[in-house]
Amino acid sequence: MSPQITLATAAVFGMLSVIFGAFGAHALKKILSTDQLQSFEVGVKYQMYHAIVLLVLGFNSNNTTSATYWCFTIGIILFSFSIYGLVLSDAKGKKLRFLGPVTPIGGLFLVAGWALLLINAF
Numbered sequence: 001m002s003p004q005i006t007l008a009t010a011a012v013f014g015m016l017s018v019i020f021g022a023f024g025a026h027a028l029k030k031i032l033s034t035d036q037l038q039s040f041e042v043g044v045k046y047q048m049y050h051a052i053v054l055l056v057l058g059f060n061s062n063n064t065t066s067a068t069y070w071c072f073t074i075g076i077i078l079f080s081f082s083i084y085g086l087v088l089s090d091a092k093g094k095k096l097r098f099l100g101p102v103t104p105i106g107g108l109f110l111v112a113g114w115a116l117l118l119i120n121a122f
Contacts, residue, residue, distance in 0.1 A: 001069035006058035013051035013076055020044050036087045043083035050076050050110060065120060071113030078106025
């Protein structure tokens with residue numbers, strides 16, 4: 001993956017993480033339970049952590065494969081965004097249960113991205 005695309009992806013995910021974090025801390029604080037808010041924050045944290053990883057990878061593109069980029073990108077989308085969907089739909093009383101199995105699949109993509117980084121290190 002090109003460094004520019006990796007950096008742009010990192011910037012988008014990082015920016016959205018800040019926006020979603022502020023949204024959760026202010027607007028959602030009034031409508032979510034403590035458990036729901038904590039779950040939402042987990043999604044935000046993992047999104048930001050992996051946006052930072054993509055940022056580092058973009059600046060060190062010689063150690064980055066397309067597979068690593070895609071594992072982190074797909075992982076962020078499936079993991080964090082499924083948590084957002086689960087929490088927000090639950091708060092509205094219409095929990096989108098089909099998203100439940102999506103979260104761990106996203107987590108597996110994130111783990112695969114880290115495993116690929118380890119493999120590329122050697």
